[in-house]
Each structure stands twice: as C-alpha cells, then as structure tokens.
Amino acid sequence: MDGNELDLWGEDAGRPAPARRVSVLLPLPLGRPLDYRLPDGESAEPGTIVLAPVHGRMLHGVVWDSEPDPGFPLSRLKTASVVPGLPRLAPDLRRLIDWVAGYTLSAPGEVLAMAIRSPLLAPLPDRTVTLWGAGPSMPEGAQLTPARKRVLEILAEHETLSLPDLVREAGIGAGVIRSMAERGWLTATEGAKAPAFAQPDPAYQGAAVLSGDQRAAADALAASVTERAFSVTLLDGVTGSGKTETYLEAVAEAIRLGRQSLILLPEIALSAQWLERFARRFGVPPAVWHSDLSPATRRRTWRAVADGTAMVVVGARSALFLPFADLGLIIVDEEHESAFKQEEGVIYHARDMAVVRARIEALPIALVSATPSLETLANVEAGRYRRLSLASRHGGASLPEVTAIDLRSTPPERGRFIAPPMIQAITDTLERGEQAMLFLNRRGYAPLTLCRHCGHRFACPHCTAWLVEHRQRRILQCHHCGHSEGMPEACPACDATDSLTPVGPGVERVTEEIELLFPDARRLVMASDTIGGPEGAARAARQITDRAVDLIIGTQIVAKGWHFPHLTLVGVIDADLGLAGGDLRAGERTLQLLHQVAGRAGRAEAPGRVLLQSYAPEHPVIQALISGDIAAFMEAEAEGRRPGHWPPFGRLAALIVSGEDMVETDRVSAELGRRAPHAPGVEVLGPAPAPLAMLRGRHRRRLLLRTRKDIAVQPILKNWLSEVSISRNVRVDIDVDPVSFL
Structure with a gap:
C-alpha cells in the first residue's frame, strides 16, 4: 500500500466557521454525516464532540468538516448539544478517519467508532x-x-x-x-489526584549501552524525530540484535522534545517482557492500550492521550485511532505480523494505516522486524522507505545452528510425534542444566477426532471445520466460532464405544508424550488458552527466566519476542505445517514464524540449536532456515510473484459474499461474477466457495479482483457493486489488500 489511490496529501480544506447548523458524523454504519442544529447560544467547530438523538436514543458524535445542507429548514432539524469537558478530535485524526473509510470502502461512521466510543467519553471521577x-x-x-x-x-x-x-x-x-x-x-x-501516568525519563540511569551498529541506527532514527517530517524507516536485524533498545532511543528523543510516541505491537497482552524493558530504560511503564483493559482504565488512558500526559502509548492495532495531542513518532514492531490486519468490521491493515497517519501528521515511522514483509522490502527497493540493518546479535552472542530432521528416514515411534534425534537433543540439553522448547502451532490435544468403526468425523455444525479435542477439559471445540460440545462416550453415528481416535497432534498431545519421555522435567505449556492474558504471560516469563521450568511446549505465542537466557534448544514438531494449501503468502509466513521461533534459542553465553522435524527438508523454506539466507528466499519469492502482478507488484481486493440462505448467497455471488469488470490489467477470479465455505452459520463465497500496481481498485469496486442488486439477507464484505484467503 503506497497511498496513491486517494487524495491523501492535499491541503487541509480549512475549518468552517462555528454555526448553529452542523454536520455530525455518528459512530454508525452510515454513508455520510447527518445534519443537526445546536441550541440557542451554542456553537461548535469541526471536531467538537456532541450528543445527538438517533432513533430515540442519544449517541456521541463528532461535528464533521462537511457542509450541512443550507436548504433544509433549520426548524425541522433535530437538536444536538455540545458535551463540555471533552477534547476536540484534531483535523489530522479526522482526515485519517476519512482516508481509511475511502481506502477500505467502509462507512466513515464505522471508522469513527474505532476512535470514540461512549464508555470512553463518560465523565472521569473527581480529580x-x-x-x-x-x-x-x-x-x-x-x-x-x-x-x-x-x-x-x-x-x-x-x-x-x-x-x-x-x-x-x-x-x-x-x-x-x-x-x-x-x-x-x-x-x-x-x-x-496523581496524574494517570508518570512521565518517562529519557536520561534514566537504566539506559542501554548500544553497540556501534545500534548507536548509528538509533542516532538516525532520533534525527528523523528531530526533523519533524514524514519518513518511513525499516529497522531490520537478526533476532537478538537489539532492535527494541535501538528504537527506544528514538522514543527518548521524542520525549526530550515533549512529543508523544505510539508503539504498535501485534499482541500487546503477551508483551510482559517488552514492558519490563521499557521500564528499565525510562524508569516507569508506558501507557498501555488493548482489549483486556478495564473500562475505567481505558477511559483514563484515552483522556491522558488526548491531553498529552500519556507521553508513550504501547498498544494493539486499535491504538492507531487514539486522539494524540502531539504525536511525534510511530513504531510498528514485528511489522510482518498478520495480527496487524483486522479481518472483521472495518477491514484494514494497521501497519499500512500507521504509515498513512505518519504521512498526514508529517512525522517519522519505523517498521521493525527480523523478517520484514515482502511489501515492506518492495518499498525499500523502490526508494520509498529507508533501511537500517543490525547484522549481528547484541553482546557477541552467536546465531543458533539450524538442522532439519528428515521424518522419512528417522520417523517417531508408531503413535508418537517426537523423532529419536529430537528426543536425544532434549536429553542432552536437560543433562547440561539448560532449557528446551518444543513448538507446534496447534492448540488442544488433536485437530481431528474420528470413529475407527464407521469413519465419522466430528465437525462444527456452524463452520467448515473439524472440532479440536481439548482432552483436559473433555470437550470438542471449533476454533473459528467457539462452538463446543462434550466429548461423547460413543460414536453419535454408529453408537460404537471405545472407537473414537484422535488424529494428529496438538500441544496437549505433545505434552502428554513429553510426560512419558521426561517424567522428571518441569513443564510449562504456553498457548493462548492456557496463558490467559497479560498477567499469565508475565508469570510464565518469570518462571522460565527464574529457571523454574525445564521444558516449554508452546504455540505461536512463544515466538513473540521473548528473551530466555537459559533456553538453548528449540524443536519444531511439524515444520511443514502452514506450507500446504493455496495461500499466496504460505511460504513467507511459515518462514517468518519459524525464524522467530528459532530466534528464542541461544541468547546468552551458551550457543543455541534449532531442530526442524520435516517430511520435506528440501523445501525452500526449510533450506532458507538452515542456511540463514533469508534474503535469498525473499528475493526468489518476489521473482515468483512479479510476473503475475501478485502483491506487492499488483493489487488485490476480495469480495466475501455471505448469507444464511445458500441459494440466495449463490445468486448474489453469481450475479457479481457476471457483472465482473473487464479491462486491460484487470482480472476477476471466482466466484468460488471460500476455503471456510461455512463460518458461524453463514455460507461464504469469494471473488478476487487483481489489477496492475498502477490501477486503483476502489473506483472499480464501487462501480462493480453499484450494478448488482444485493438482498438484505446477504452481506458483501470488501477486503482491500487481503492477507488471509479463508
């Protein structure tokens, strides 16, 4: 996404004079603001938060920049009233809301709902x-x-x-x-009452000692903050190279200048160690923004961001729409993570929209990753982004040695999932008093349960997905819609008893195997359904750092930037998982995930070792991990996408047609197919059933619009949809720049 589709960079249209007749944008899926009048004696500039009546209830809205209709009788307009004591939404934030709405083809009110919600605007307690x-x-x-x-x-x-x-x-x-x-x-x-957030000290005595490369990169980032101009910098480097400590120096410079910083992390709720690093550097924790916060904390934080007393905010993607008083720097850490893409409601990519906000507000942004996305690398190659690289691990630590275990020649025992070379490596590691980690990106006990007698497979009644067995809780659960049911004693299809068999491993099943192989080892399972949230993640990290754990068995959350000094062995149970299927980014994503997991090994004096169990060790992803030549893999990946105009060398937009009635859903998707646009450089694929053809009880069909890089998809999509009659029982979701194809 390089922002050339819409008029982002034009001059501000100016601020209309206060008037009794105002245009108000409401946090509802409406296509435009609504006109209201103000009470006698009141006036409101654009950005003012008001209470407005809508269908018998009062909602908070924002006076918008559009001109109200002067021809509509003032006496017939409903009355909105200014809410005293609330900050105005700044012009730059209003421009961002309009821009995101235009780019994603969402209603502006839906985007506004991500910036203001009534619970955030409730009065604060007495000061x-x-x-x-x-x-x-x-x-x-x-x-x-x-x-x-x-x-x-x-x-x-x-x-x-x-x-x-x-x-x-x-x-x-x-x-x-x-x-x-x-x-x-x-x-x-x-x-x-004390301020909600203590002020971070850029000169705090806990400042990190940086290496030469780190210092050069930190100085370059700090200089971009001082310049107060738009720029995009990719900060990349091997795992453990000190990228966090480096970009925190740019944050320190923003604090010295009295300006706020926003740091986006893919999963802030699991970033306990990151928060500890920040506190060591600046003496106090930052303001935090994520969905697990209490309503009162969210309200205090929102106000502190708006009045400028929250100098540094670290948050998930929704923090992008906070009303900063004077934003001076944006950091997107782990910029390659797909967690930055919001897949429901307003479908947007927080990394890309963060670049848009930086451009609107004329400030620097740094994208940080050990394995940058192909989109970001293409922008570096085109000269739009600057690149700063950290080539070696901090403190002289060496990179781990990566080896593949060929499961075709050394398979596990029948009914087991850990190969003999992996077992031996774990044994050696534990005997040296070091820690080991086993990684498998599957929650639960088994991804499929079937009946040996009749072949019945347990499927979700609402989704095209198998039910995952969670043996400890004695349930079968769908990981897409949350449906769960108790584990039956007999097969519901044939009534056979003792015939239900788990197929494939999840982390619970690997843990069961580890308990048999290493009964004396102290074990910890790290998965999203066992950790629980920020406090659970912090507790688990302390256990590992304090050496109260010998073996960690985890899903993808163990790849999220943890630093465990005594962890020297990482074993990947199924390195091939994620490589199958038709996902455009399957290879890139698998490489990024496994490289991050591998980076947990060998951070301190002891060298690290990584073992990848694979049935296809010759696969380019596995070979890239073994050789460490990630750049060569990404170059080959780019060359494979370039001829067909696949992203980042072309544009994609997906239409997802869904409805409870399959016949009506098929009718609408077929009509969209018949009305598909045809032009040079424009191609439509589909309609076809989505890989998840049923999700939460709704039938789903997909169409994919692909264009050359120089063709904007938004006007094409608008014209296309205007030609098709879409019934009220069918929904068409638009995903510009899709990253998921489910």
Whole structure:
C-alpha cells in the first residue's frame, strides 16, 4: 500500500466557521454525516464532540468538516448539544478517519467508532482523592498488630498515601485502615489526584549501552524525530540484535522534545517482557492500550492521550485511532505480523494505516522486524522507505545452528510425534542444566477426532471445520466460532464405544508424550488458552527466566519476542505445517514464524540449536532456515510473484459474499461474477466457495479482483457493486489488500 489511490496529501480544506447548523458524523454504519442544529447560544467547530438523538436514543458524535445542507429548514432539524469537558478530535485524526473509510470502502461512521466510543467519553471521577496519614499521636500501650505496624512504617516513609496505594504497599485489607481511622490513629485529608501516568525519563540511569551498529541506527532514527517530517524507516536485524533498545532511543528523543510516541505491537497482552524493558530504560511503564483493559482504565488512558500526559502509548492495532495531542513518532514492531490486519468490521491493515497517519501528521515511522514483509522490502527497493540493518546479535552472542530432521528416514515411534534425534537433543540439553522448547502451532490435544468403526468425523455444525479435542477439559471445540460440545462416550453415528481416535497432534498431545519421555522435567505449556492474558504471560516469563521450568511446549505465542537466557534448544514438531494449501503468502509466513521461533534459542553465553522435524527438508523454506539466507528466499519469492502482478507488484481486493440462505448467497455471488469488470490489467477470479465455505452459520463465497500496481481498485469496486442488486439477507464484505484467503 503506497497511498496513491486517494487524495491523501492535499491541503487541509480549512475549518468552517462555528454555526448553529452542523454536520455530525455518528459512530454508525452510515454513508455520510447527518445534519443537526445546536441550541440557542451554542456553537461548535469541526471536531467538537456532541450528543445527538438517533432513533430515540442519544449517541456521541463528532461535528464533521462537511457542509450541512443550507436548504433544509433549520426548524425541522433535530437538536444536538455540545458535551463540555471533552477534547476536540484534531483535523489530522479526522482526515485519517476519512482516508481509511475511502481506502477500505467502509462507512466513515464505522471508522469513527474505532476512535470514540461512549464508555470512553463518560465523565472521569473527581480529580481529588482521600489521602491517609498517621494521626497526631498514639496512645500509650496501644496494641499494634503486625498489619497495623506495617501501615505506620509505610506512612512514616511516605507521609500520606491514597487508600488503594496504602493497601497495596502494606499488603493488607482496607478494613485495617478503617479500624485505625476509627481509633484516631490515622487522619484523612483531601489531595490532588496523581496524574494517570508518570512521565518517562529519557536520561534514566537504566539506559542501554548500544553497540556501534545500534548507536548509528538509533542516532538516525532520533534525527528523523528531530526533523519533524514524514519518513518511513525499516529497522531490520537478526533476532537478538537489539532492535527494541535501538528504537527506544528514538522514543527518548521524542520525549526530550515533549512529543508523544505510539508503539504498535501485534499482541500487546503477551508483551510482559517488552514492558519490563521499557521500564528499565525510562524508569516507569508506558501507557498501555488493548482489549483486556478495564473500562475505567481505558477511559483514563484515552483522556491522558488526548491531553498529552500519556507521553508513550504501547498498544494493539486499535491504538492507531487514539486522539494524540502531539504525536511525534510511530513504531510498528514485528511489522510482518498478520495480527496487524483486522479481518472483521472495518477491514484494514494497521501497519499500512500507521504509515498513512505518519504521512498526514508529517512525522517519522519505523517498521521493525527480523523478517520484514515482502511489501515492506518492495518499498525499500523502490526508494520509498529507508533501511537500517543490525547484522549481528547484541553482546557477541552467536546465531543458533539450524538442522532439519528428515521424518522419512528417522520417523517417531508408531503413535508418537517426537523423532529419536529430537528426543536425544532434549536429553542432552536437560543433562547440561539448560532449557528446551518444543513448538507446534496447534492448540488442544488433536485437530481431528474420528470413529475407527464407521469413519465419522466430528465437525462444527456452524463452520467448515473439524472440532479440536481439548482432552483436559473433555470437550470438542471449533476454533473459528467457539462452538463446543462434550466429548461423547460413543460414536453419535454408529453408537460404537471405545472407537473414537484422535488424529494428529496438538500441544496437549505433545505434552502428554513429553510426560512419558521426561517424567522428571518441569513443564510449562504456553498457548493462548492456557496463558490467559497479560498477567499469565508475565508469570510464565518469570518462571522460565527464574529457571523454574525445564521444558516449554508452546504455540505461536512463544515466538513473540521473548528473551530466555537459559533456553538453548528449540524443536519444531511439524515444520511443514502452514506450507500446504493455496495461500499466496504460505511460504513467507511459515518462514517468518519459524525464524522467530528459532530466534528464542541461544541468547546468552551458551550457543543455541534449532531442530526442524520435516517430511520435506528440501523445501525452500526449510533450506532458507538452515542456511540463514533469508534474503535469498525473499528475493526468489518476489521473482515468483512479479510476473503475475501478485502483491506487492499488483493489487488485490476480495469480495466475501455471505448469507444464511445458500441459494440466495449463490445468486448474489453469481450475479457479481457476471457483472465482473473487464479491462486491460484487470482480472476477476471466482466466484468460488471460500476455503471456510461455512463460518458461524453463514455460507461464504469469494471473488478476487487483481489489477496492475498502477490501477486503483476502489473506483472499480464501487462501480462493480453499484450494478448488482444485493438482498438484505446477504452481506458483501470488501477486503482491500487481503492477507488471509479463508
């Protein structure tokens, strides 16, 4: 995505004068803003947040830049009122919302809903707080319990503290405080509430010592912050090369200049170690933004971003639409990750839209990865992006040795999934007192359960997918819609008992095998359904770092930038997983994932080793991992896509037709096929059943529009859809620049 389809770079249209007649964009799937009038004596500039009546309810909306219809009688307009105390949405954020809507062909109101939601706009609690301090004197002979003594000792050091802080510091219940206050041993005063976020210190004593390459890259990034101009930089380097410490120096420069920074991570809820690194560098944690936050925390964070007191925000893709007061830098870490693509609602890629926001606001953005996406590499090659590379691991650590285990010549025992060379490598590692990790990107016990007697396979009733067995919970579950059912005692098709057989391994089954092979090893399973969230991830990381774990068995979350100093062996159970099928990016994605997993091995003094179990060790992906020549693989991948105008050398847009009625869904998709556009450099593939032909009870068909790089897909899509009658029972979702083909 290079942004040449729509008018992004034009001058701001200017700010209409305040008026009683206003155009209001509402966070609803509407194609345009609606006109309202303001009460007598009120006026509102564009960006002002108002409350407006819509179908009998009041919704927050934003006064938009479009001109209201002057010909419509003012007396017939419904009345909207300005909400006092809320920040205005800045012109640049409004331009971003309009631009994203135009690029993705979404309703502007749907994009606005990602920037403002009513819970975020609720009033904040009073800005005063009750502070507790020691009373003027203690009566002689007062009986002090250990808990009461701790309270007084802490107050002797801090003088006054709020109730939550005092409870946390003393490790006691609030009842202890109340009982001491009733006896007159504590006094309460009103004080100003501390800011929601402490200010990070760019000169904090925990600043990292950078190598020569790191320092040169850090200085270049910091200089781009100082220049206050749009630029895109790819910061790449091998795993463990210190990319995080390098780009944090650019964050430090933004803090010195009094400007805010946004750091996007693919899965912020699993980034406990990243947050610890930040706190070591700046003395305090950053503001965090993700879906697991409580409503009150999200509200405080949103306001702190808007008033500029949250200097650094680290978040998931939705943080891109926060109302920054003075944004000076954007970092997209692990820029290649598909988690940055939102697949439902407004379908957009946060990495690409982050580049758009940087361009709109004239600020630098850095894309960071050990395995950059082909799209980013193509932009480097075209001269649109600058490249800074870190070629070696920090501190002189060596890269791990990667070896393939050919399962055709050394297969596991019958009914097992760990090959003898892998077992021996784990044995040797544990005997040296080091840690090992086994990786398999499959949750649960087995991806398929069938009946040996009649061949019945357990499938989801709502999706074209097999049910995954989760043996510990005794359920069969669909990982697409969440449907689950209890594990039956007999086959529902033939009533045979003791005939149900798991097919293939998941991490639970590998763990079961490890328990038999290494009964004395301390084990930890790291999967999204076992870790639980930020606190669980932090707890697991501490266990591994503190050497309370010998063997880690994990899914793809173990690839997310962890640093485990004593982990020297990484074993991939099924390195071929992900290479099959017709996904355009299957090879690229598999390489990126396995390279990230391999990078967990051998970070400290002990050298690392990576073993890949494969039935096709001659595959280019496996060979690239063994040789370490990732660049050559990506060049070959690019050459394979270039002739057919496949991304990044052409444009794609997908139409996903879905409905509960299969006949009507097929009718609409067939009509779209008949009305498909035809022009030089334009091709339409389909309609065809999607690989997930049924999802959450809806039948799905796909059409794929492919064009040359110099042809904008949005006008073609608009004209195409305008020629087809789409019933209300059928939905057509548009995915510009698709990364998933399910």
